Amino acid sequence: MTLRPARLRVSDQLRLGGVGLRARPLRAFLSALGIAIGIAAMTAVVGISSSSRAELDRALDALGTNMLTVAPGDTMFGGDATLPDEALTMIERIGPVTSATATGSVGTRVYRNDRIPEGETGGLALLAARLDLLETVGAGLAHGSWLNAATDDYPVVVLGATAAQRLGDVPTIWIDGRAYTVAGVLEKVPLAPELNSAVLVGWPAAESYLDFDGHPTTVYTRAVPAKVEAVRAVLAATANPESPDEVQVSRPSDALAAQRATDRAFTALLLGLGAVALLVGGIGVANTMVISVLERRAEIGLRRSLGATRGQIRTQFVTESLLLSLLGGLSGVLGGAAVTAVHAGTQGWPAVVPLWALAGGPAATLVIGAAAGLYPAVRAARSAPTEALSAA
Template identity: 35%
Template sequence: MAAFIAVLGLTGTASSQIDARFNRLTATEVTVEDTGGDEADRVPLAFPRDADTRISRLNGAEAAGVYWKVRLTPDQSVRSAPAGALGTTAPQTQVVAASPGALAAAGPHLAEGRTFDAYHDTHRQQVAVIGAATARRLGITTLRTQPAVFIGDTPFTVIGVLEDVDRKPDLLLSVVIPRSSAEQIWGPPSDERAKMLVSTRLGAAQQIADQAPWALRPEHPEYFKTIPPPDPTSLRTAVGDDLGQLFLLLAAVSLVIGSVGIANTTLVAVMERTGEIGLRRALGARGAHITVQFLSESAALGMLGGVVGASLGALTVVAVAFVREWTPVIEPWTVAAAPALGLATGLLAGLYPAWRAARIPPAEALRR
């Protein structure tokens, strides 16, 4: 019963944390895709140069930026030294061209250095921001020596190392460079069209998704496709339901295990008290009386377990929530129903032992 109450309580507590996280991150992210509409072949990059500023001016937008994956030739790779020189290579490391707003919208947490800004982008500075894992693979341990990474033979000075991001975790395994520098060296996006990442305030995501195409290109809003966040209510409800069903199954398993324990205890009691059963039968007790006796004992054991287990389970939920700095959530009906559920479990568990006790012949019981 303690496991039953604790599992259900922790399920409710975890679900409330899921609700909060959905609200904070999932409901504040909008993606704008550059489709090019019917002129995709003629317009490789539909985002205007000042796309970041246009979206940031919308009410509810916090940060926005354009990004795309740079297409590299087979002989171009990310290295710590020019091609042909001794150096470490980071194979399969993708290069991402991004505007300053894209990094801001991703919510970067820097281990060292800084991200590039509008000055770097406007003046086509060859600078880069890399993830901590990529830095380790390239042997970059500090930015004090102004290390550089080479994409093919082109050097980029590393000015920042990302420890973590709130959005787009693939940036942690990438080399992020200013979009203007990428356009100058490799041209506009080719394999994959550009996208825009927008971070918004709570409640503004749908509004931003509706307004973004018109703010970017009023004359051609059909060039863009917006992807608003999924409805947080339905999404978190679905996740919460799945989580609840899973943990309810685990709680049921704990009840089954408890039932087996009670049945085993009662059966052992029957075997140890065979002489008592024979004496009672010799004095006139019938099989029904023996059955009621052992059913009563197993039911009392189950109800006592329900009361004690409910207390221990509730204390477990409160303790875990306190350690994790969560708000404990316990449904009152689970605690209130625990004694009755324990009673029912005890009755079911005691049926077979009580039936065995009632079928012991008095004469054989007395001989034992």
């Protein structure tokens, strides 16, 4: 009668693999700690670099890397062109466009009060503005409040920073024979300097009180950074399909090219550092498993004498290696993420740990652990029972 070795279930293999770790807890802890330090170093380096890149991207976005402006140009006869009333709505329908807003030139003079001579306007422009203007151009308020749904229809204005300096600290200003309440003052707007010397009134109020024709004169557009060039290529035809040649579109910021070059450099750096950390972790696993085989030759011989097959011995040591790698990998990822969060918090950066680093750390350690534990497992399986028992 031929005896056949029993097959080990997955649960049995996991339990058997865990025996070696539990039997030598200090060595298992130190080995897992070595792997965890390597993975934590990789995760922390990737996380801190990604957080730094996120902060750099945020700073570059403040420079308008993804903002384009659309304005009317000249007609074929040399006159001033106009944008259609639907230009803003059409631009908002472009897929990669994340936000768009507009201002329109009202063409009415602004005075500090009704006693100022007609010619002394201070060179201020009166613009009709949409409610979402501040978010799109990245503007902030120095004091007061921005236009809202309640004040958009009434004689209320917001002053640009330069306009406020020229007009002084006044509660009202005079426009077309009517007093307008000053609701707030903007900070300097680096992305749209024309707003600094402007007086901004709500779009409906401009149409009701100032005979504004509703044509936008400047459309501010934000697009997905990777699609800025593609958006720019269709903006003119989208804003004015009948006469795209009569539309002026700004070119992308030079900072966009610098941002993309920085992203490529960071990506190469992260991949290189991650590969080095994983290699160090793999060497640690291989070293641990080789020593484990040498120390446990008696155990291997006894199991072989009791009927364990070479395949079961190989499975045991590969499972041990995988468990050890997984324990170290998970601990390392958590430790690296914690280090990233602490460092980013002290620097005032957004804490960013890429998903591929969080998932890839344990996954990579499993792959490396399996490869690193394969040679010791094969060596253990090849040990003859009598030779292993006699050596013990």
